[in-house]
Amino acid sequence: MRFLLTDEQRDFARALDGMLGASGTPAVVRAWAAGEHKPGRALWARLAEAGVFGLAVPERHGGAGLLPVELALSFTELGRHAVPGPLVETVAAAAFLERLGSDSLAGEWLPRIAAGEAVLSLCAGAGPYALDADAADAVLVVRGDTVCRTDTHGPVQTTLDPARRVARPLGGTVVARGPAVTAAAAHAIEVARLATAAQSLGLGRALLAATVSYVKQRTQFRVPIGSFQAVKHRLADTLIALEFAQPLVHAAALAVAAGAPSAGREVAAAKVAAGEAGHGAARTALQLHGALGYTEELDLSLWIRKARPLRDAWGSPADCRARVLTG
Amino acid sequence: MDLEFTAADEEFRAEARAWLAGHVPATPLPSLETAEGFAAHREWEHWLAADRWSVVSWPEEYGGRGASLLQWLVFEEEYYAAGAPGRVSQNGIRLLAPTLFEHGTEEQRARVLGPMARGEVIWAQAWSEPESGSDLASLRSAAVRTDGGWLLSGQKTWSSRAAFADRAFGLFRSDPDATRPHQGLTYLMFPLDAPGVTVRPIGRLDGKPAFAELFLDEVFVPDAEVIGEPGQGWRIAMSTAGKERGLTLRSPGRFTAAAERLTALWREAPEGAGPALGDRVADAWIGARAYQLFTYAHASRIVAGDAGGLGAESSLNKVFWSELDIALHETALDLLGPYGMLADDADEAPAHGSWAEGYTFSLAGPIYAGTNEIQRDIIAERLLGLPKGRR
Ligand SMILES: Cc1cc2nc3c(=O)[nH]c(=O)nc-3n(C[C@H](O)[C@H](O)[C@H](O)COP(=O)(O)OP(=O)(O)OC[C@H]3O[C@@H](n4cnc5c(N)ncnc54)[C@H](O)[C@@H]3O)c2cc1C
Numbered sequence: 001m002r003f004l005l006t007d008e009q010r011d012f013a014r015a016l017d018g019m020l021g022a023s024g025t026p027a028v029v030r031a032w033a034a035g036e037h038k039p040g041r042a043l044w045a046r047l048a049e050a051g052v053f054g055l056a057v058p059e060r061h062g063g064a065g066l067l068p069v070e071l072a073l074s075f076t077e078l079g080r081h082a083v084p085g086p087l088v089e090t091v092a093a094a095a096f097l098e099r100l101g102s103d104s105l106a107g108e109w110l111p112r113i114a115a116g117e118a119v120l121s122l123c124a125g126a127g128p129y130a131l132d133a134d135a136a137d138a139v140l141v142v143r144g145d146t147v148c149r150t151d152t153h154g155p156v157q158t159t160l161d162p163a164r165r166v167a168r169p170l171g172g173t174v175v176a177r178g179p180a181v182t183a184a185a186a187h188a189i190e191v192a193r194l195a196t197a198a199q200s201l202g203l204g205r206a207l208l209a210a211t212v213s214y215v216k217q218r219t220q221f222r223v224p225i226g227s228f229q230a231v232k233h234r235l236a237d238t239l240i241a242l243e244f245a246q247p248l249v250h251a252a253a254l255a256v257a258a259g260a261p262s263a264g265r266e267v268a269a270a271k272v273a274a275g276e277a278g279h280g281a282a283r284t285a286l287q288l289h290g291a292l293g294y295t296e297e298l299d300l301s302l303w304i305r306k307a308r309p310l311r312d313a314w315g316s317p318a319d320c321r322a323r324v325l326t327g
Numbered sequence: 328m329d330l331e332f333t334a335a336d337e338e339f340r341a342e343a344r345a346w347l348a349g350h351v352p353a354t355p356l357p358s359l360e361t362a363e364g365f366a367a368h369r370e371w372e373h374w375l376a377a378d379r380w381s382v383v384s385w386p387e388e389y390g391g392r393g394a395s396l397l398q399w400l401v402f403e404e405e406y407y408a409a410g411a412p413g414r415v416s417q418n419g420i421r422l423l424a425p426t427l428f429e430h431g432t433e434e435q436r437a438r439v440l441g442p443m444a445r446g447e448v449i450w451a452q453a454w455s456e457p458e459s460g461s462d463l464a465s466l467r468s469a470a471v472r473t474d475g476g477w478l479l480s481g482q483k484t485w486s487s488r489a490a491f492a493d494r495a496f497g498l499f500r501s502d503p504d505a506t507r508p509h510q511g512l513t514y515l516m517f518p519l520d521a522p523g524v525t526v527r528p529i530g531r532l533d534g535k536p537a538f539a540e541l542f543l544d545e546v547f548v549p550d551a552e553v554i555g556e557p558g559q560g561w562r563i564a565m566s567t568a569g570k571e572r573g574l575t576l577r578s579p580g581r582f583t584a585a586a587e588r589l590t591a592l593w594r595e596a597p598e599g600a601g602p603a604l605g606d607r608v609a610d611a612w613i614g615a616r617a618y619q620l621f622t623y624a625h626a627s628r629i630v631a632g633d634a635g636g637l638g639a640e641s642s643l644n645k646v647f648w649s650e651l652d653i654a655l656h657e658t659a660l661d662l663l664g665p666y667g668m669l670a671d672d673a674d675e676a677p678a679h680g681s682w683a684e685g686y687t688f689s690l691a692g693p694i695y696a697g698t699n700e701i702q703r704d705i706i707a708e709r710l711l712g713l714p715k716g717r718r
Contacts, residue, residue, distance in 0.1 A: 003626075003627040004627045004628065212712070212713065216712070216713065216714065223716075224714050226707075226713040226714055229700075229703075229704065229716060232703060232711075232713050232716070233700070233704075233707065235711055236703035236706035236707045237646075239643070239710060240643055240647055244643075244647055247624045248617050251616075266616075269612070269613040269616055269617075272609070273613055273617055321605065321606045321609035324609040327590075
């Protein structure tokens with residue numbers, strides 16, 4: 001197992017971080033929450049240009065191949081910058097279509113996904129809703145061993161994270177059926193869990209960093225609140241949770257890359273640890289910002305509200321813990 | 328730098344596994360915190376050393392195999408997975424030896440390391456004092472210059488296994504006029520049977536008698552027992568402390584082995600246990616895996632020459648492994664129900680009471696090697712850059 005990143009991988013993540021940092025993501029998130037998808041789609045195109053979606057698309061369809069380590073690195077950055085949209089769903093749909101063994105479906109969608117022209121939502125396993133069905137070019141719905149494609153959906157439901165809008169997919173036409181669907185869906189769920197775990201990790205890192213700089217500057221009782229031990233210890237615990245979730249995410253990506261039989265368990269473990277660490281970081285951020293943390297105007301609220309839905313998406317902690325115990 | 332397991336690593340693993348399979352005692356040894364167990368463990372250390380498994384990472388001239396950091400981790404994994412005995416020599420091999428490799432003289436290494444590796448001389452750590460625990464730099468035991476050496480006086484306490492150990496290493500105030508408490512400290516080794524030393528055993532929470540306090544009354548030690556320069560003791564001690572909190576004291580093998588045993592225990596009665604316990608078993612497994620991977624990543628960085636190596640990051644390890652250890656054992660006791668409480672010497676104790684014994688011992692984890700409160704301060708100040716507060 002390779003535990004360290006290569007220089008290329010590190011540079012890739014750094015470049016993505018720089019690009020997203022300069023993209024004014026808070027405004028994009030607020031627009032997305034209001035149902036205005038234009039700035040989000042523009043950012044989506046830039047992500048595609050940076051190669052993010054190609055990481056889930058094989059070379060013969062215009063991508064770079066399924067590269068789980070790079071995928072995890074980029075989703076850490078997407079989480080760090082709170083980028084909205086069905087990002088996980090699109091790469092999971094790509095992984096699904098790639099595995100399905102249908103050349104026509106793969107040929108229709110994968111090049112467009114890699115190029116950032118197609119935004120897909122995927123509904124497989126967890127719950128009745130498709131994320132951002134109204135923003136997606138198509139929704140794929142897996143039920144048992146069939147998969148349907150649909151463009152229609154019920155009314156949009158807002159969630160605890162206003163930028164996370166869901167809807168029930170309606171109708172649709174069956175595009176594939178059989179055991180290949182089940183197998184491809186299992187693989188897609190693994191990729192979705194991995195990407196979600198990485199997103200939680202990045203989200204948590206951003207929340208911790210923002211909170212550390214806040215507590216250094218906010219003064220109460222004539223000293224920075226960051227000098228109080230109760231504050232310090234809470235932040236130390238937040239760092240510990242993130243630091244120990246990180247290698248789990250990395251190892252899960254390696255296991256998926258290797259197609260290891262242990263991948264399902266490794267991914268589930270990473271999802272639990274990163275989801276809880278990200279959620280814990282949000283709780284810490286809220287608490288240590290005091291009432292300021294409880295305000296919508298503060299950009300940090302965009303990060304805080306993502307943490308819980310991400311922790312629960314694509315397999316709740318309970319589901320993932322059960323998966324860990326299966327071995 | 329790539330840290331994949333090489334063919335040589337795998338061969339090393341296989342050799343260690345085979346040796347352990349042939350040598351680990353079928354019945355666990357009595358606790359090393361008792362006189363009887365101490366003697367039995369000394370003998371085990373002797374067998375380990377005879378086949379050069381006692382200190383695999385040391386150079387061959389001192390009885391090691393010159394194993395890499397990664398191979399050392401592999402060995403530890405195999406060691407604990409095989410259910411091999413805890414190391415009675417641990418204070419020596421894991422704290423004093425690294426300190427001697429870094430700061431000792433050639434003469435000291437030649438004299439001290441061999442007998443340590445063979446379990447002939449067992450070492451105790453004499454740092455804490457009745458008035459100096461977390462605030463270790465406030466220690467008062469003195470080293471006073473005399474002809475050809477030093478006279479040690481004062482009181483040390485909470486010294487693990489000092490009731491049965493042969494020698495001790497500790498910090499002494501050699502310059503009472505130094506302006507800051509961290510200055511003027513000297514790191515010294517001394518025999519526990521020297522004239523002027525009184526050892527008083529203290530029973531521990533687990534009923535084991537191996538803890539001790541040491542009373543020192545003008546105990547003479549020659550200059551050759553000073554580690555590093557006189558007056559530089561604090562700096563040297565802190566490098567030891569980093570090792571204690573970090574990799575060397577608690578290698579991941581301990582926890583991954585315990586997590587596998589816990590998962591096996593849960594599989595025996597998953598329905599009886601209920602989903603809430605299942606979640607805790609899963610979390611313990613995830614924690615042990617996270618600790619293992621974190622350690623491997625860390626080791627990879629050290630091998631790749633990242634000078635950032637350990638340092639304050641060892642505090643992350645310390646808090647994590649100590650809390651993980653408690654969670655692992657508490658979950659096991661809950662799974663065992665009424666049998667979980669049976670002490671290791673009770674006939675009906677499951678798996679020779681190792682869960683109950685391990686549980687009580689795990690409770691000390693957040694206290695020794697620097698309390699977790701102190702570690703969280705270090706994390707906050709040194710890793711997150713938060714301002715120092717009042718101590
Ligand atoms: C099983 C075991 C084995 C040990 N073995 C050895 C050994 O071999 N050799 C040796 O030298 N010592 C040994 N020790 C002693 C150990 O190192 C000390 O117990 C430890 O450093 C804490 O010191 P203390 O017990 O004096 O507690 P104190 O320092 O008095 O602390 C008491 C409580 O106050 C808290 N506290 C103190 N200061 C602060 C602060 N600034 N901020 C927040 N909280 C604070 C502590 O965290 C702790 O919870 C051992 C201890 C145990 C339990």
